[in-house]
Amino acid sequence: MTTIKPLLVVAAALVDADGRVLLQQRPPGRAMAGLWEFPGGKVEDGETPEAALIRELDEELGIQTHASCLAPATFASEALGDRHLLLLLYVCRKWQGIAHPHHATALQWVRPNQMYALEMPPADLPLIGLLDALL
């Protein structure tokens, strides 16, 4: 029997005052290079999902937020190679600092209905409609 180990990933829909969401472009040389994703990353051993997301937002964008500013929104469940991705998406409207692409090739602020035209990871596609309805 094949054992599938879930891969737990957390990501944020950072929403600005105009209802736009921040996406970042995955850098070259990595899986899914060039695709537009929500900032975030893997939950490490011993971390809560919220602590992992706070860490990733600081590492990737240089912004700071708090667990009380992370509202669970939805999740994705998708085969990913020999793993199974569980992606927890939070909505965050409050943070400190200005987002800069520390790891990503580029950042852009988009309305959810503009995401349909962007190349995003397969797991993210079902999340767009939810964000579109929610924001």
Ligand SMILES: Nc1nc2c([nH]c(=O)n2[C@H]2C[C@H](O)[C@@H](COP(=O)(O)OP(=O)(O)OP(=O)(O)O)O2)c(=O)[nH]1
């Ligand atoms: N951050 C993020 N990852 C996503 C999204 N959609 C999606 O399928 N993923 C996948 C891509 C990767 O397989 C995984 C995230 O892992 P990663 O490698 O980017 O995370 P990480 O920052 O912890 O990276 P590393 O430590 O391995 O360098 O989740 C998304 O919207 N945001």
